[in-house]
Structures are given as C-alpha cells and as structure tokens.
Amino acid sequence: MTQPLLEVQDLHTVFSTKEGWVKAVDGVSFELHPGETLGIVGESGCGKSVTALSIMRLQRPGLIKSGHVMFKGDDLTKATEDEMRDVRGKEIAMIFQDPMTSLNPVFRTGWQVAEPLRLHHGWNAKKSLTSAINMLGRVGIPSATERAEDYPHQFSGGMRQRVMIAMGLTTTPEVLIADEPTTALDVTIQAQILDLLRHVNQEFGTATILITHNLGVVAGMCKRIIVMYAGRIVEAGPTADVFAHPKHPYTWALLRSIPRLDAERHEPLKPIEGLPPNLVDLPGGCAFHPRCAFKIEKCSRDVPALQRVGDTQLSACWVTQAGTELKGA
Amino acid sequence: MIGPSRVAELDMPGAAIEGSSTRPAQSYWNESWERLRANRIGIMAGALIVVFALIAVLAPVFSAVLTHYEPQTIDLSKTFSPPGSGHLLGSDELGRDTLTRLIWGARVTLGVALLTVAVSLTVGTAVGMMAGYYGGWFDDVLMRLVDTVLAIPAIFLFILMSILFKPTPVSLALIIASVGWGQVARLVRGEVLSVKQRDFILATRSIGARHLRLMARHLLPNVLPVLIVAASLGVGQIILIEAALDFLGLGIQPPTASWGNMLTNAESYFFHSVWLVYFPGVMIFVTVLASNVFGNAIRDAFDPRLK
Amino acid sequence: MLAKYVARRFFASIVVVLGVTLITLVLMDRTRGTYVPGIDLNPALRPEDIARLRADLGLDRPFYIWYITWIWGVLHGDFGRSMIDGSTVMSHILDRLPNTLELTGTAILIGVLISIPVGVIGALRHGSKTDHTMTVVSVAGFAVPQFWMGLILILIFSVTLEQHGLPWLPSSGAYSAVNGGDFIDRVEHLILPATVLSFFYTSTWSRFIRSSMLEVLSQDYIRTARAKGMSERRVVYLHGLRNALIPLVTLIGLELPGLVSGGLVVEVVFGWPGIGKLAFERALQYDYTTVMGVTFFATMLVIAGNLLADLLYGVLDPRIRFA
Numbered sequence: 001m002t003q004p005l006l007e008v009q010d011l012h013t014v015f016s017t018k019e020g021w022v023k024a025v026d027g028v029s030f031e032l033h034p035g036e037t038l039g040i041v042g043e044s045g046c047g048k049s050v051t052a053l054s055i056m057r058l059q060r061p062g063l064i065k066s067g068h069v070m071f072k073g074d075d076l077t078k079a080t081e082d083e084m085r086d087v088r089g090k091e092i093a094m095i096f097q098d099p100m101t102s103l104n105p106v107f108r109t110g111w112q113v114a115e116p117l118r119l120h121h122g123w124n125a126k127k128s129l130t131s132a133i134n135m136l137g138r139v140g141i142p143s144a145t146e147r148a149e150d151y152p153h154q155f156s157g158g159m160r161q162r163v164m165i166a167m168g169l170t171t172t173p174e175v176l177i178a179d180e181p182t183t184a185l186d187v188t189i190q191a192q193i194l195d196l197l198r199h200v201n202q203e204f205g206t207a208t209i210l211i212t213h214n215l216g217v218v219a220g221m222c223k224r225i226i227v228m229y230a231g232r233i234v235e236a237g238p239t240a241d242v243f244a245h246p247k248h249p250y251t252w253a254l255l256r257s258i259p260r261l262d263a264e265r266h267e268p269l270k271p272i273e274g275l276p277p278n279l280v281d282l283p284g285g286c287a288f289h290p291r292c293a294f295k296i297e298k299c300s301r302d303v304p305a306l307q308r309v310g311d312t313q314l315s316a317c318w319v320t321q322a323g324t325e326l327k328g329a
Numbered sequence: 330m331i332g333p334s335r336v337a338e339l340d341m342p343g344a345a346i347e348g349s350s351t352r353p354a355q356s357y358w359n360e361s362w363e364r365l366r367a368n369r370i371g372i373m374a375g376a377l378i379v380v381f382a383l384i385a386v387l388a389p390v391f392s393a394v395l396t397h398y399e400p401q402t403i404d405l406s407k408t409f410s411p412p413g414s415g416h417l418l419g420s421d422e423l424g425r426d427t428l429t430r431l432i433w434g435a436r437v438t439l440g441v442a443l444l445t446v447a448v449s450l451t452v453g454t455a456v457g458m459m460a461g462y463y464g465g466w467f468d469d470v471l472m473r474l475v476d477t478v479l480a481i482p483a484i485f486l487f488i489l490m491s492i493l494f495k496p497t498p499v500s501l502a503l504i505i506a507s508v509g510w511g512q513v514a515r516l517v518r519g520e521v522l523s524v525k526q527r528d529f530i531l532a533t534r535s536i537g538a539r540h541l542r543l544m545a546r547h548l549l550p551n552v553l554p555v556l557i558v559a560a561s562l563g564v565g566q567i568i569l570i571e572a573a574l575d576f577l578g579l580g581i582q583p584p585t586a587s588w589g590n591m592l593t594n595a596e597s598y599f600f601h602s603v604w605l606v607y608f609p610g611v612m613i614f615v616t617v618l619a620s621n622v623f624g625n626a627i628r629d630a631f632d633p634r635l636k
Numbered sequence: 637m638l639a640k641y642v643a644r645r646f647f648a649s650i651v652v653v654l655g656v657t658l659i660t661l662v663l664m665d666r667t668r669g670t671y672v673p674g675i676d677l678n679p680a681l682r683p684e685d686i687a688r689l690r691a692d693l694g695l696d697r698p699f700y701i702w703y704i705t706w707i708w709g710v711l712h713g714d715f716g717r718s719m720i721d722g723s724t725v726m727s728h729i730l731d732r733l734p735n736t737l738e739l740t741g742t743a744i745l746i747g748v749l750i751s752i753p754v755g756v757i758g759a760l761r762h763g764s765k766t767d768h769t770m771t772v773v774s775v776a777g778f779a780v781p782q783f784w785m786g787l788i789l790i791l792i793f794s795v796t797l798e799q800h801g802l803p804w805l806p807s808s809g810a811y812s813a814v815n816g817g818d819f820i821d822r823v824e825h826l827i828l829p830a831t832v833l834s835f836f837y838t839s840t841w842s843r844f845i846r847s848s849m850l851e852v853l854s855q856d857y858i859r860t861a862r863a864k865g866m867s868e869r870r871v872v873y874l875h876g877l878r879n880a881l882i883p884l885v886t887l888i889g890l891e892l893p894g895l896v897s898g899g900l901v902v903e904v905v906f907g908w909p910g911i912g913k914l915a916f917e918r919a920l921q922y923d924y925t926t927v928m929g930v931t932f933f934a935t936m937l938v939i940a941g942n943l944l945a946d947l948l949y950g951v952l953d954p955r956i957r958f959a
Contacts, residue, residue: 081868089865482931486659565778621778
C-alpha cells in the first residue's frame with residue numbers, strides 16, 4: 001500500500017447554535033491515496049460537506065475541536081492561516097454544488113479562472129490568462145478564448161461547473177474535492193460533468209474526493225466509498241463490496257431506496273422510514289437506531305465503533321459486527 | 330427601494346393551499362408578534378412612544394398637575410428664568426414655561442406624525458393597489474404622477490405649500506403626506522404585482538369576484554405586512570421633517586408650541602439661556618430615536634429576512 | 637441598445653420635468669394672490685404703477701400663458717430674470733452653485749470615505765463591541781435633527797469656545813466678508829456645516845454598506861474565493877466589496893439631487909450662501925422666476941442622478957442589461 005496523500009484522523013467539527021453545540025463531524029477518519037477517487041455518501045446534513053470544508057479549514061463558523069488532517073506530512077489543523085492559503089487552491093482545490101452562485105458575478109470568467117495562478121505562482125495577467133484559456137479548452141469549453149471574456153451569468157449551468165473545475169485545475173493540485181458537483185445540474189449535464197471528472201482523474205492523476213448524496217454517482221466513479229450518517233462514518237469499503245453486501249443497515253436501506261438496473265427482479269423501492277436525525281439532539285446509542293429495521297436492545301444504549309466486518313469493509317453496527325447478515329423483506 | 334418590497338415571497342405557503350383563506354396565515358402574525366416581544370430594546374422603545382403618546386393625549390392634565398402653567402401664558406416679569414424653582418425647565422423670552430410647552434408640543438409633533446402616516450398610507454395604498462391591479466394605461470398614468478411627485482425636491486414643495494396653506498397641524502400633515510403617499514404607492518404597487526400572479530388570486534378572479542371585494546379581501550391582507558413596516562419606519566422621518574419645517578418658520582406657527590418652532594429663535598439665546606436650545610432638540614431626538622428603533626424591531630419581526 | 641435606453645429614459649423625463657415645473661408654478665400662482673414681487677421695496681407705488689409692473693413681469697396673464705412663455709425661454713437657455721432684483725436667474729444660480737457644491741460635495745466625499753470602512757468593519761466583526769458602538773452612533777445619526785445638531789455645534793465650537801477665549805470656528809457664511817476668502821478661511825467656514833451634513837450621510841451609508849457586505853460575505857462565491865487560497869483581505873476588499881458597492885452606487889446616485897436641496901436646512905442654519913438658501917428666501921418673497929429656475933435645475937439633477945445610478949449599475953454589475 002502506498003503512503004496516503006491525505007489522512008483525516010478522528011476529526012471533530014462543531015457548530016455553536018442557540019440550542020447548543022452541534023457535532024457536525026464527530027470522529028471521522030479516512031485516507032486518500034494518490035490518484036484515487038473516493039466517494040463520501042450520505043443524506044444532507046450528515047456532515048460530509050463539513051468534513052470537506054474542515055480539510056480546507058473553511059468550516060467557519062464551525063470549529064475544529066480535535067483531530068488531525070495530515071497532508072504530505074503536515075498537520076493542516078495546526079498550520080497557520082498563511083500556510084493554509086498556500087494549500088488552498090494550489091495543492092487542494094475544491095468545487096462546489098451550485099455553479100450558479102459559486103462564481104463571482106462581477107468578474108470575467110477567464111480572470112477568475114486565472115486567479116489561482118496569479119495568487120500562487122505570481123504570474124502576470126497575460127500569462128495566467130493564456131494558461132486559464134488553455135485549461136478552459138481542456139475541460140470542454142468551446143471557443144475558450146472568446147468565452148474567457150464573458151461573465152459567469154452568460155454560461156449555462158453545466159458550462160459554469162466546467163469553469164469551476166478548470167479553476168480548480170489550473171495549478172494542477174494533488175487533491176480535488178468535489179462537493180455535490182452535479183446536484184444542481186440537469187441529468188444529461190450531470191453525466192457530462194462526471195465524465196469530465198473521471199477524465200481529469202485519469203489525465204492529471206488528481207486524487208479526487210467526490211461528495212454526493214447520490215449512490216448512482218459514486219457507483220460509476222469511485223473504487224472506494226464512505227457512508228456517513230449524523231456526523232459519523234457508518235460504513236466504508238470498496239464500492240463493489242458495499243453495494244453487493246452492505247454491512248450497515250443505513251447503507252442497506254439507502255440501496256433499497258434507489259432503482260437499480262442490476263436488480264435480480266423488480267422489487268418495489270422502499271424509502272427509509274423516519275426523518276434524518278436532529279443533530280442538536282441525537283438519539284442515544286447508534287444514531288440510526290430509531291429508523292433501523294434490525295435494531296437490537298444494545299443499539300439504543302451504546303455507540304458502535306467503526307470495525308472491520310467481512311474481508312474488505314468497515315461498519316459501525318452492533319448487528320453486523322455480531323455476524324448477522326442484512327436481509328429483509 | 331431597498332425596503333420591504335420582498336415581503337411577499339416570505340409568505341405563507343399555507344395560504345394558497347388552504348384555499349378558503351387567502352390571508353397571511355395566523356401563525357405568521359403570531360410568530361411576528363413573538364419575535365417582536367423577544368426584542369427587548371425594541372419593546373422598550375415602543376413603550377417610550379406609548380408614554381409620549383399618553384403625555385400628548387393627557388397634556389392638559391399633565392400641565393395642570395405638573396407645572397400649573399398654560400402653554401401660552403405670557404409672564405413678562407419672569408422671562409428667561411433658568412431651570413429650577415418656579416419653572417422646572419426654565420422659561421422663554423415671553424416668560425412661558427418650557428416644560429408646559431414641551432408637553433403641549435408633544436401633541437403637535439405626534440399628532441402631525443400620526444395623521445401624516447395615516448393619510449400617506451391610505452392614499453398611497455389606494456393608488457398603488459389600483460395601479461397594480463388594473464395595470465395598463467391606468468397604471469402608466471398613475472405611476473408617471475408618482476414619479477413626478479417624487480422628483481420634486483420635497484423641501485421646495487413643502488416651502489411652497491406652507492406658503493399656500495397657512496399651516497395648522499392638519500394642513501401641515503397633508504403637506505407632508507403629499508409627498509409621502511408616492512413612496513407608499515410605489516411599494517404597494519410592487520407588492521400587488523407579485524401577489525396578483527399567485528394562484529389564489531387567479532382562482533378568485535375566475536369565479537367572478539368583484540374587483541373591489543378582491544382588492545379589499547384578498548390583496549390588502551397580503552400587502553399589510555409591507556404597510557406595517559413602512560409605517561413604523563416612516564414615523565421618525567416625518568417627525569424630523571415636521572420639526573425642520575417648524576424651525577424654518579414654515580410649519581406650526583407660534584404661539585402654538587411645537588418642538589420645532591421652540592427652536593426657531595434659538596440662536597439668540599446662545600449667550601444666556603442655553604436650556605431653551607437643549608430641551609426641545611433632545612425631545613425630538615429621543616422621540617425619533619425611539620420610533621426608529623421600534624420601527625426596526627417591527628421590520629425585523631415582520632420580515633426577518635431583511636435583518 | 638444603450639442609446640435607445642437613454643433616449644427612452646430621456647423622453648420619460650420630459651414628462652416629469654413638465655409636471656414638476658407646472659406643479660411649482662400653479663402652487664406659486666395660487667400662493668401669490670395679488671402680491672407683486674418687489675412691492676415692499678417701494679411703498680409709494682401707485683395702482684397704475686403696480687398694473688404696469690405686473691404687465692412687465694407677465695403676471696397679468698393667466699399662469700398657463702406665463703408657463704408656455706417660460707418653457708419657450710428655457711428651451712432657448714433663458715431662465716428669465718429675478719422678479720426681485722432684475723438680474724438673470726442663471727446668474728443667481730451660477731453665483732450660488734459653487735458654494736453649494738463645495739458644501740455638499742465635501743459632505744458626500746467625507747460620507748463615502750468614512751462609511752465604506754465603517755460599514756465593512758461592522759460587517760466583518762458583526763456582533764462585536766465595535767459593531768455595536770458603530771450601530772448606536774449611526775442609529776443616533778438618523779434620529780438627530782440636522783438643524784438642531786447645527787445649533788449645538790455652533791453653541792459649542794463658536795459661542796462657547798469664543799467665550800473662553802479659545803480658537804473658535806465661524807458659524808455663518810462661506811467665507812469672511814473682511815479679509816477673508818482664502819483657502820484656510822473657507823475651510824474654517826466649511827467645517828461645521830460639512831460635519832452636520834456628512835454625519836447624516838455617514839449614518840445612512842455605513843448601515844447600508846454593512847448589511848450589503850454581510851449579505852455578500854455569505855455568498856457561495858466568497859467561499860470559492862477562500863478555497864482558492866486568497867488572503868482574507870483580498871477576499872473582502874476585492875471579491876466582497878466589489879459586489880457590496882453596487883447597491884451603494886444607486887444610493888449615492890439618488891443622493892445627487894441632495895447636492896442642491898439636501899443641504900437646504902443646513903444652509904439656512906449656517907447662513908451658507910448656497911442654492912438651497914436661495915430657493916428658501918426667494919420662495920418666501922414669491923420670486924417666481926428664481927424659484928422656477930432652481931426647481932427646474934433641481935429636478936434635472938434628480939433625473940440625471942437616477943439615470944446615472946442606473947447606468948453605473950450596469951457598468952458595475954455585468955448581469956444588468958438595458959432593454
């Protein structure tokens with residue numbers, strides 16, 4: 001196994017609210033290897049975005065309470081703000097969910113795409129713009145030289161997401177974090193953007209963290225996935241194994257709630273019962289137990305740790321850790 | 330312009346679904362009221378205004394009990410008495426009691442402000458609603474009129490009209506309202522245009538409700554939050570305008586006391602009777618401050634997104 | 637496209653200008669009664685003299701004839717002569733305009749220079765003690781009557797300081813009549829009125845910039861900017877302020893008419909020989925032509941201000957297209 005490029009260790013990020021502290025990220029650990037594409041899956045509010053923002057130390061107003069983010073030997077949680085600026089946009093780039101609002105409306109697109117080059121490499125306007133136009137072309141923006149003069153509102157949603165990706169790639173970062181990059185887009189455009197991300201991963205060798213609530217997206221993109229629920233990782237493992245034999249009832253329920261082409265017979269889709277948990281007032285024990293079809297008495301009492309279940313997977317579930325297979329009506 | 334014109338978006342998904350009721354949902358008013366009650370400074374400011382209003386309404390009682398003077402009683406033997414014995418807040422160049430005149434001045438100031446707001450809102454709402462509801466050339470004509478009224482430098486208009494109509498509290502209120510209605514009309518028209526497009530209005534129209542009924546029963550309640558906010562934020566500005574006109578000699582005329590006209594000759598007291606400069610100004614300042622703070626509280630309560 | 641837009645706005649403005657001047661004239665006409673401007677200068681006038689004067693001034697004609705004549709003159713650049721002293725209205729305006737521009741221009745400049753940093757700091761540290769203090773000051777700034785603030789400043793910085801034999805600031809006029817008029821003298825006269833006026837602008841605009849900035853800083857593109865590794869200063873002052881200032885331009889554009897009328901009360905309090913004071917005095921004397929001229933001028937400024945604000949908005953915000 002190669003040395004991990006990025007290693008998140010027992011990360012805790014909290015937010016202060018009127019009702020008290022919210023543990024948005026509650027003890028998350030994972031590794032990202034060079035060139036790999038890792039999927040992080042979960043419902044909205046499960047902490048997947050905050051995890052990504054915490055890696056970049058952009059979780060404000062949240063607070064990283066404890067844990068480490070090791071990147072190429074340095075702990076980013078201990079880096080100074082100046083050191084962080086050298087990481088952001090240079091070594092770790094991030095693209096966001098809504099390309100409509102993530103670009104500054106008052107600056108020309110080319111200028112914005114070129115900005116990281118001016119910031120991090122100190123290039124002048126002309127040189128950085130040439131490079132930016134080149135990158136815009138490579139992410140599939142036709143007549144990039146002319147389009148670089150346009151403002152963001154003159155682009156379609158899919159094109160804007162391409163611009164965001166180009167902006168992230170100008171400085172050839174080692175890690176690209178894509179936070180729900182396709183959620184705000186039309187279905188046909190989604191496929192194009194995912195193709196582009198796959199292509200980027202292969203061509204540039206950029207390690208990618210793909211954050212999504214859509215299991216269909218990770219299935220085609222990621223070798224390895226992490227499933228999060230209520231600020232914790234509940235399951236992790238190779239995508240194929242997790243899909244074939246989920247080791248956590250939440251993953252199991254998620255998979256049953258989406259249509260699958262490879263289903264053996266036409267089973268009715270089963271939505272997950274109940275509501276996502278209130279982070280301010282989490283249920284005791286396993287946070288998923290009120291919605292869980294397999295719960296045993298222990299689940300409402302003790303919080304299960306993430307442990308190896310089966311050959312390749314990790315799961316935080318008392319039931320599967322005891323050897324029970326998840327099967328059901 | 331920046332004002333509460335976006336209020337309509339906020340309402341009230343319940344309203345359209347219920348069908349029978351097209352008013353802002355009851356919970357909207359309850360929640361607004363709860364938010365207002367939670368704003369302690371806002372409530373204090375509101376309470377202060379209530380106190381001033383009581384003083385204004387009960388001015389005869391207050392001056393009889395507290396000061397034993399009439400506001401226009403001249404006593405040339407006791408001119409420019411300093412604050413203290415005899416005259417709590419001193420007396421002016423004609424020996425009139427300052428405190429008494431301040432108490433009676435509250436009547437004028439608050440009365441004019443209230444009347445101005447009432448007239449501006451009534452006229453502005455009627456015009457704005459008709460313009461927005463009927464649209465077309467009717468809208469064009471009314472809005473050009475509003476443009477014109479708002480394009481006249483207001484202070485010139487006030488000056489000319491004060492010369493034309495001998496200012497009494499009522500005519501002064503009408504003069505100030507002659508500009509104030511324009512802004513209200515613009516605001517209401519914008520609201521109506523957005524409310525008009527919503528399903529329940531279309532539905533009500535399709536069953537043949539009469540125009541007037543539709544406006545009064547269905548549009549007005551939806552415009553109400555905007556009006557409340559506009560009114561509460563407008564009071565302070567109106568008091569300032571009124572005071573300035575009084576000060577310039579264009580508003581309430583002596584011997585009737587108003588906080589503004591008590592300052593008209595202030596410059597001649599600088600050397601010996603400074604209290605005559607302080608007290609009326611402080612009253613104006615405190616009243617306007619309280620109404621602005623209360624107005625902000627109202628806005629925050631009724632339209633939290635504008636905070 | 638743009639030319640078409642400006643042209644359409646221009647024609648819409650003509651309606652407004654005609655409306656405003658007509659309203660002004662009708663008001664003056666109703667106000668005047670049988671008063672003849674300048675009559676109090678010469679009480680010995682006989683009735684036939686008065687009739688001749690009225691005929692000379694065109695006051696014997698119905699107001700609409702007078703109005704048409706006036707408009708005809710304006711179209712030829714002739715605003716007529718003052719009914720009080722016979723000099724041209726244009727010369728009155730040109731005489732007072734520099735003083736007014738000196739006062740309001742200074743006040744607006746100070747307002748912009750103070751309110752931008754104050755607003756930005758308030759937004760960046762919102763909820764802090766600094767923010768609360770600045771909020772309190774600006775809320776007070778809304779509430780204090782300008783004329784009274786002027787009186788108090790005169791009381792403190794002119795009267796009291798002089799009484800104690802300290803250096804004091806002049807309280808009236810734009811320059812000293814005797815041995816005055818140099819730069820220092822003008823600045824001394826400017827300080828108090830400009831303070832009053834700019835305090836008002838600063839209060840309004842700093843609140844505005846603060847809320848505008850708060851809204852901008854919560855936008856996704858600010859997060860993007862941070863994710864690109866910019867310094868917080870660049871994030872705030874380049875990506876943030878550039879967006880937050882767009883609405884401020886509108887606000888200042890709408891303040892343009894204030895260049896003439898906004899300072900009226902302050903001009904009266906400080907005896908500042910500006911256009912506002914001119915209009916105030918001449919309206920009291922029923923000087924038709926002068927009041928009409930100033931009103932016309934002020935209305936043009938309102939319209940120009942609105943148009944300028946809209947055009948600048950289009951320059952600053954690429955999303956705006958004129959149609």
